[in-house]
Amino acid sequence: RKEVEQDPGPFNVPEGATVAFNCTYSNSASQSFFWYRQDCRKEPKLLMSVYSSGNEDGRFTAQLNRASQYISLLIRDSKLSDSATYLCVARRGRRALTFGSGTRLQVQP
Amino acid sequence: GAVVSQHPSWVICKSGTSVKIECRSLDFQATTMFWYRQFPKQSLMLMATSNEGSKATYEQGVEKDKFLINHASLTLSTLTVTSAHPEDSSFYICSAGGGSEDQPQHFGDGTRLSIL
Numbered sequence: 001r002k003e004v005e006q007d008p009g010p011f012n013v014p015e016g017a018t019v020a021f022n023c024t025y026s027n028s029a030s031q032s033f034f035w036y037r038q039d040c041r042k043e044p045k046l047l048m049s050v051y052s053s054g055n056e057d058g059r060f061t062a063q064l065n066r067a068s069q070y071i072s073l074l075i076r077d078s079k080l081s082d083s084a085t086y087l088c089v090a091r092r093g094r095r096a097l098t099f100g101s102g103t104r105l106q107v108q109p
Numbered sequence: 110g111a112v113v114s115q116h117p118s119w120v121i122c123k124s125g126t127s128v129k130i131e132c133r134s135l136d137f138q139a140t141t142m143f144w145y146r147q148f149p150k151q152s153l154m155l156m157a158t159s160n161e162g163s164k165a166t167y168e169q170g171v172e173k174d175k176f177l178i179n180h181a182s183l184t185l186s187t188l189t190v191t192s193a194h195p196e197d198s199s200f201y202i203c204s205a206g207g208g209s210e211d212q213p214q215h216f217g218d219g220t221r222l223s224i225l
Contacts, residue, residue, distance in 0.1 A: 034213050041200070041221070042219070043202055043216040043217060043219045044202075044216055045216070049213060087152070094141070096155045097143070097214060098155075101151065101152040102152060
């Protein structure tokens with residue numbers, strides 16, 4: 001079983017739609033969590049950190065449920081420029097990041 | 110602006126060649142850097158943890174004699190793919206930063222390696 005699991009998609013949604021991605025992690029020792037965005041053939045870029053209290057950054061909302069070891073990302077009012085692969089990431093202490101395989105989003109006009 | 114610089118961004122070379130990739134932290138010191146590899150349509154997989162002034166820590170299945178890591182200064186780590194073969198063709202990417210557990214790491218631009 002992978003340490004971080006995501007639905008690979010693709011999610012094909014029209015512009016303006018709301019889309020939600022889910023992620024689960026298996027290592028209960030994981031302490032910090034992030035969502036990264038990766039465009040085709042590019043390096044991952046941090047989208048946002050994820051906290052149990054939930055956090056919002058513009059159209060993006062992330063949530064962490066430690067009890068169920070579940071992480072989510074909600075994107076409202078999707079834009080064409082949101083098309084990318086979204087990577088769910090866990091980290092234990094100062095160790096390296098553990099990546100999910102990514103969920104591909106395609107926003108269509 | 111970029112906080113981690115990686116060079117070169119693209120390498121095409123013949124089988125048997127050794128290729129060196131550099132990863133630099135630009136405005137901070139990094140005692141630890143991480144090297145990842147990503148094959149097409151797959152996730153990033155950690156190859157090794159580069160430690161300044163000491164030996165790198167390799168993940169299971171990663172040959173330390175093939176992927177030589179040197180972290181001689183607080184701002185530079187290098188990964189050398191020795192005697193590269195076509196199966197080593199991949200996207201190699203380094204990261205640094207995240208000195209505390211809740212701080213994210215920053216990635217270099219990545220190096221796309223193609224071995225003919």
